[in-house]
Amino acid sequence: MSGQDGHSSRPGARPGSFERARRLPLVGRALDWGMGPAAASRITERAGARIAGLKVTESVCPYCAVGCSQLVYTRDDELVDIEGNPRSPINQGTLCPKGAASRQLIQQPGRLTKVRYRRPGATEWEELELEQAMDMIAERVIAARENGWQDVDRQGWRVDRTLGFAHLGGATLDNEENYLIKKFFTAMGAIQIENQARI
C-alpha cells in the first residue's frame, strides 16, 4: 500500500497551538498547575494519538465530487480513523463534516455482510450463499436476455438487442467498474443501461 512512507504520524503542533503555548516556561507552568512536565504521570507520558504507528492508505472521499483525498488508518483488519490528506492540493488536509464522518459509512450497524434473498410473495428475507446467489442471478439474466431479445424492431429494422433486463448504476462507482458494466451488458445486447448522471 502506498502512503506508508512519511504519513504514519500526525503532523506536529501548529504554530500558536496549545502545545506550543505549553512549552513556554511561564505559560506551561501555569497550565500544568505549576508543576511542569515532570509531574506528568506515566500513563500521560505513554499516551499518544490513537492513529500513531498505524498503517495509512491514501483514498478519496466517496461523497461529493470535490474529490478530497483521505488518509485511512487501519490496524490489522480494522478501520480506526479517516482524515483529510494534508498533501492533497484540493483539500489540503481538510474534510467537511460528512467526509470526516465517512468512517461511519463503513462501520455502520446496518452494514450488510451476507446476501439477502426474498422469494416471490415472501414476507421475510432469507440468507443465501454468495456463490449460489451468483449462479441464480446468472441464470435469470440469461433467461431475461433471451426472453426480451429482438433481432428486428416493429418496423423491421435490425436492432440485435434485448429489452429483457435493465441496469441502473450509480455515479459513486469506480470508472473501472462502470467500464465493465457497460462493456459486458452491451456485449449481452442490453441497451437499458443508465445512471443518475442523466440530466
Add this chain to the structure above:
Amino acid sequence: MPGLGASFGRGGATDFLQALQHADCILIEGSNMAEAHPVGFRWVMKAKERGAKIIHVDPRFGRTSQLADVHVPIRAGTDIVFLGALIRHVIETEGYFREYVVNYTNASTILREDFQDTEDLDGVFSGFDPETASYDTTTWSYEGAGGGADGDAQTHSSQAGDEHPSGGMDVGAATRDDTLQHPRCVFQVLRRHYARYTPELVQRVCGIAPQDFAAVADTLVQNSGRERTTTLCYAVGWTQHTAGVQVIRAAAILQLLLGNVGRPGGGIMALRGHASIQGSTDIPTLFDMLPGYLSMPRASEDGVSLRDQIAAGGKERGWWAFFDSYLVSLLKAWFGDAATQDNDFGFEHLPKLTGNHSHFSTMLRAIDGGVDGLFVMGQNPAVGSQHAGLQRRALASLKWLVVRDLSEIETATFWRDSPEIDSGELRTQDIQTEVFLMPAASHIEKEGTFTNTQRLLQWRDRALEPPGDARSELWFMHHLAKRVRAHYTQSERARDWPIRHVTWDYPERGATGEPDAEAVAREINGYDVATGAPLADFTTLRSDGSTACGCWIYSGYFKEGVNQARRRDPGDLTAPGGWVSPEWGWAWPLNRRILYNRASADPDGRPWSERKRYVWWDERQGRWTGYDVPDFPIDKRPDYEAPPDALAMDAISGDDPFIMLPDGRGWLFAPTGLLDGPLPTHYEPFESPVDNLLHPRLHVNPAAIKWQRPGEPLPRHGRSALPDRRDELPADRAPHRGRDEPQPPLARRAAARDVRRARSGARRRSRHRGRRLDGHRDRARRDRGAREGHAAHATVEGRRPRRAPDRPALALGLRRRRARRHHERPRRAVGRAQRQHPGVQGVLVQRARRAPRGPVDAAAGGRPP
C-alpha cells in the same frame, strides 16, 4: 453536460477548484456551495480573502448567501431571463471583451438567410413542426455550411437528455464579418434575441429589483476582461431543471462574451454531486453513449454499418475528425482478435437504439410488463428518482431485482415497507418480484478511480478487505460475466457472438478472486495490439485495428505503464503556477487542468495580461508552454491560417482555441447539438403557476417531451394551475404567495416535518420581535406558552388561516430583500446570540420579517407585538 458540450466542445467543467482562488468575481447560481461542496468552497473564500466579489443568486438565503458579498433572491425556474438580461446588458453597454469575442467565438459568423428567431415567430425558432413538437434544425446552420445536423444521434435535447459533446455539423468555410455589424451575424442575432430581456422584465419575471440587477451586471463586467476574470459556479440547481441544458448554455454565452473561458479564475465550474458523476458520463453507464462520448448506433431502415456510424459521428474539421480511430480502437478493446477489418471490427453486433431507452422510459416499460429484471448498483430509485411512487410500482412489476449496496436501502425493501404497502395499494404477498440484496464493498475496500468535478482522476488504494460476502462491483461484473460466458461457449448463434468474443481475461487476486483493477485501467488507457505496450495518449490511436483503447479521452492515464491517476505529488504550491499541481492525479484530456487554455493568450499567443498569465506561445522554442498542458496542438503557430479547404486539425487556425468544435470557436449560437433551440429562450417550468410573460402563447418549451400516461395526470400550469387553496402547493413554492391569499393551516401543508417546525418556530419568534429563542429558553417558553394556552403552542389543527402581508404576486420581496442585506440584517432583527449561529439567521429573519402581526396575531390569541 450537453449545455457545455454544445458551447465549448466538451461536456466537462472548464476549470478546476483550486483555480477559483484566482478569480476576481465568482457568481454562484443554482448551488448552495458552502453546504453542498464545503471543501470546494474553501477556494471561493480564498478568492474573497484576495478581494474577489462573491455573488449568490438563489431563491433561498443559505450559508452560501451569508458568506457572499451579495445575495440576490430569484424566483425558481427563471434563470434564463436573468442570464439573458445579463447578456443583453453586456452587449448593449459594450461590456463584452471585444478582442476575445471577435477572435475566439462565432459572433462574427453569418447565419443562413432562412433562420428565424423566437422573437420573429412568437416563441419558436424556424423549423418547428407542431405535429411532432420537434424542430428540423437545418435552418440553424451557418451560411455556406454543408447542411444541418445529421440525424438524431448527433443532437440532444434538454428533455430527453440525449448527450453528445460535439456538434454534428461540418461548418465548411463559414463567412464572417469581423465588424459584427452584418444583420445576420451571430452577434446581431444574439442582440435581437435578448433585446426584450430588460431589467424591467427581470423584475417582473424573476422578482429581482433593477438596482440589484445593475449591481450584479456591473460587478461582472468590471471583473472581466484582460486583467480580470469571473468564474461561474453551478450545481444541480440548474441541471435538475427541465430546461437545465439551456440555462447552462446561457451561462456559457455570458462567459464567452465576457472573455472568461479558458483562463485562470474564469470559465464555468460545474459542481457535480457525486464522487464520480463526471466519470459515469465519461465512461457512461448511459443508454445512448459508448465510452468517450461516442454515440451508440441507432437503427435505420437499411441497417447501420461502421462506415455509416463514422460518417455520422466524425467531422471533417476539428478534433472529431479522428472519430473513426476512437471507435475502432474501442471495438478492438472489447472484441480483441475477433475484431478485424473484414467484419467491421464487430460493429454490426452492437445493440442498436430506436428511441429513448432512458431510466424513466425503462421503468414505464417495466410497469407495462416489458422488463424482466433490473440491476441497481449504488442507486436508490425507490426514494431517489423522480416520481418515486411510480418507481416502486415498476419495481413490483419486475420478475427479479438485484440491489447492490452497503446497507438495506428502500429499493431493496419496497415489497414490505413502501408507502404503497402502508396504504394497501400493494400487498407484500402479491408482489412476485424476487429480490437479491448483495452486500457491496465500500470505497476503502476496493481500488480504482473516481473522476471528480474537475475531470481529475484520482486512484484510491485498498485499505481493507471487504467484510463477509461484501464484494466490489468489479468482482460482481467479472464473476457474472464468467458465468454467462460459460453458458454460451458452444453457441453458434449470431446474437451470441459478442458474448463469446468479448475480451475477458482480467487476472484475479486473493481468495475472493477479485479482478485486478489496474488491468481494467490498462485496457481503458489503451495498448498497442501487437506489443501490448500502453499508449501514451489518444493521438496514437489508429483506425486500422492496430490499437485498442477502452475510452479514448482517458488514454494517457496509464502512460508508460505508470498509473498516472495514482501520482500524489502536489508540487511546490508557492512557485509561479505551482497551484496547478499537474503531478497530482491525472485530468482528462491529456492531463489538462483548464480546458481551452489557448484562450488564456491573445491571438498572437501572448498572455492577455501578466496577471492572468497561464499558457502562451514560446517563439524561441516554437511551441506552446505555460503552467498547464496546452489545450492546443503543441507546435501550431498562433499566426497559422487554415486554408479554406483544409481538413481535420489543419482546419483549425492558430487562434481558434475550441479545437473540439468544427470551426474552433466558442459557440454563442449553437448551430447544432441541441434539439430545442440554438439560443436559450425563457419558457416557464412545466408546473409553474405563473404565465409566461415573454411568450404568452407558449407556457413551456414547445419541444419539451411529456410523459403522458393514463392515470398519471400531468401537472396543470399557468394561472389555471393555481390551486383553489394555496396549501395544495408543494412546500418549495408555498412561500411565494400572492396578495390576500390565505396561508394554509400548518398541518395541511405538504411539507416535511422540519419545514413545519421551522415555520412554527418563526411564528413564535415573530411574536417576540426576532429575539433569539433556542435551547432551554425556547423549551421553557413553549412550556409556559402551553400553560397559558397561546395559539402558537396549541395544536395546529385549530389554527385559523392567516393572511399574508399586502404584496404583489411577483415582486418577490423588494422590501424584504433590502432588509436581508448583509449589513442591515443582523442588527435590525436579530439578537447577539443569534449572530453566532450564522447558518440560521437568514432564515429566521426572513420569516420574522414576513410574519403577520397585529390583528392577525390577536385574532389567533397571541399578544400584540
